[in-house]
Amino acid sequence: MADEYELSVWPPVGAVAVDVGGVYERLAGVGLEYGPVFQGVRAAWRRGGEVFAEVALAEEQRAEAGRYGLHPALLDAALHTAALGGDDADQGSSRPGPGLPFVWSGVSLYATGADTLRVRLAPAGPDAVSLLVADTTGAPVASVASLVTRTVTPEQLRAARNVTHDALFHTTWREVPAQHETPAATGRWALLGSVVPPYLDALSGADGTTYPELADLSQAMNDGMAAPDTVLVSFTADSGSRVGDPTEARGMAHRALGVVREWLAEGRFAGSRLVVVTRGAVAAVPGEDVPDVAAAAVWGLVRSAQAEHPDRFVLVDVDDVAVSADVLQAVLSCAEPQVAVRSGEALAPRLGRAVVPAASAGGVGSGFAWDPEGTVLVTGATGT
8 A cells, every 4th residue: 555655745746737726616617516615626736647636624624624534525625636637537538527426445544634635536447536645744544446436417416406405304393283082082091100290290190090110010910900001101300410411311211221122022011002201302392492311312212112113102292381181181192103292282293394595605505504503414526
């Protein structure tokens, strides 16, 4: 590998400088529009079919370099240098549009944390290049034995961008329509837990029985009691504990896993539903926070169980308003697997179409209004 890296002499001997002033205008002309963060090509040279370039992160991104093996914007910029190769880099192909990364082979990472790179691209077969990446001293950072590209036309890029934007959805919570079923639809029910949480106080005097654990309920069934139709169990942080404490989250998740496994292992519960009640585990109304991170972990775990065992589990998240027996019975009658009760109203998650502004706010030509405090997933190099 060391013999391949001849990037300590910079610029390389025999390489001819290439003007990079219009590289991003050229890319935009074929449908690849890159925002400032991704415009990392600083200089370039050409030697036969090889392209050499220097790429760097924007000043405001350099502090992030240590968070990655190879910063994604820096790797993306290294691939932009293929646009500087002309016919030599395309090995004589007359392609109707840009070539986008398709198949990666022989990828190796040797060093991390770089914010400036020296790059060498060379032909590696039909519609393929090899990539060598070094730091500013010429020391190896990464290599790709073969990167096969596939051609797309500007029309395909525009069509893909429009389709993608049309298909962007996010989770919204909608009020569940009133059901015609009577409260009796929930049938017999039981409440698990040695201490009834305040928001379920109304249930302790309703037509149900409280059991400390599932084992106690199973024993009652051994003694001749019929299996309840609905069993409720509450998961909230212990009083005095910080709801964002990782120890609390792990402990609650382990407890939930134990209850789920015990519930599924008991065949006599096959016709019953386990209702997992939390408070503050999901954000269901605008401006709402998720104060109980531990309970949110329980939601994630039970959602997985719901996917594997439909109709066996129900998730109900409540607010600070005490839930009456009538409200809870109405919630259970609506047949939704996940419900949030806010101010006495039942809300269920639905997919809502995301609103995407027409003008880009500095992204990769995507048209998104970027939230600088949010989380962004960047994939591919199509600008979408």
